[in-house]
Amino acid sequence: MSTASGPAELPAPEHPSRLGARVRAVFGVLILLALAGAGWQLLRWEPTLLPIRFIQVEGEVHHHSSQQLQERLTARLRGGILTTDLRQLQIAAEELPWVGHATLRRVWPDTLRVAVEEYRPVARWNFDGLVTAEGVVFRPQGQTISPNLPLLEGDDRRAPEIMARYLAWRTQLDTVSQDIERLTVDARGDWRLKLSSGVELRLGTMQVEERLARYVASALELAAAGRPLLIDLRYSNGFSVKWAPNTETGVRAHPDRVAAHASRRG
Template sequence: MAGDQQFSVIREKVANLIPMKITKILITGCNLTSEDEVKDALGIHIGDSIFNFSVKDAQQRLDELPFVDHALLKRQLPNTITIHITERTPFAVWQHNGQFKLIDRQGNIVDDHGMSGKDGKAFLRLPLVVGYGANISAAELLDIISTQPDIKKHVVAAVRVGNRRWNLDLKNGTIVLLPENQELPAIQRLNRLQKDIQLLDRPIKVIDLRLADRLIIQEDKNYMNQSQTNDNTENKDDSNTPPTSTPQNN
């Protein structure tokens, strides 16, 4: 403790004698951790003296950030601070029994240092899997979805059904029913349908792919009813419009 205090005094004297200012803060390794979070934990800013802070204390604050396994912080004289972040690697967010947990590829829960799913921005960058057993089976399905970017961009969540098969919840509210143990051919089929007829952009409530030899689609009745109402309104307005005549040459 005495040694730390003595070094702090020496550091302050050096900072006063050699006023080198920080002009660069270089951060690498961040994926789930934002650079703003790193800079806040660092506690120094561009223009501060490069000597006027404790590397040990700053590194400890960085190590306490959610998702950070460890941080390596260095002064590079005369004006640069370098920080390399090594993160723990959560693979997905698992929702079960009303709680959100980070999981790795094996389905194990990853410590989030008390961060809540509601407040943690990093949660939004990970795929969401829902239901009992979803954590154990998620990696295989998410790997398949990742091979089909035209499908992946539509998916909000993968929901485990009866711990034996999956549904996909899409951004537009459509639910895709996948067959048991046949996710790859089903998603490849869905990708072809999207390319051919833009199926995922249509007002559809359910796309059932559980049978390989047929496609079952349930239309969105609310959309259809609203569309019909709009059509009727337009027809009514048209009926009140007086007819117009087109001049003809005699």
């Protein structure tokens, strides 16, 4: 028994709007690929086409420091004016021991401008470093440290405390025309001062503020009596003095005098 079959159905033709959408999508993909390729080529050739030719250093920077900074940043340049990583260059600049803060910006078409704030040293620190008024210790490399600055000695971790006391004590001693040449605190916490007059003060480990005030109150009297070499203030309410030879005033060569008899403390 045979069965009759009708003609095969043909697929309906695609709507023109759908065809246009597909064509546009293909063109969009091609454009994106072209842009990506162009971008990759730009990144590849940008350091050559738009190189950084100049590095300008702004701020109160010494010539040697400026040259050192320029050489360091030149060695770290990766890319041209558009692609170089300013954050990485900032980190590289601030790794220099004398740089407190650095700010970098691009100046079209080929210049990198660097604004630098140097640390301002107030004193030498442990013979090989410098310290700022905020107690920041830094150790410049390849630079001569001025011997005219006062010398502070102590643990780096105590630098802010030592600097704070130095500044306060400097103000107190200025009232009796004295200045601090050397301030030392050892691992035990024993404080010592060497003054511009040549006298050494032993303040000990306790009540150092009161002991320094005791010296300031007696400084003019001591200066009138002779030339003290060492004043030990580690007493509860007095001090002892070791004098330098002074034939003009008749002070004996090395007598010890206790201003107020009391037991010595730390």
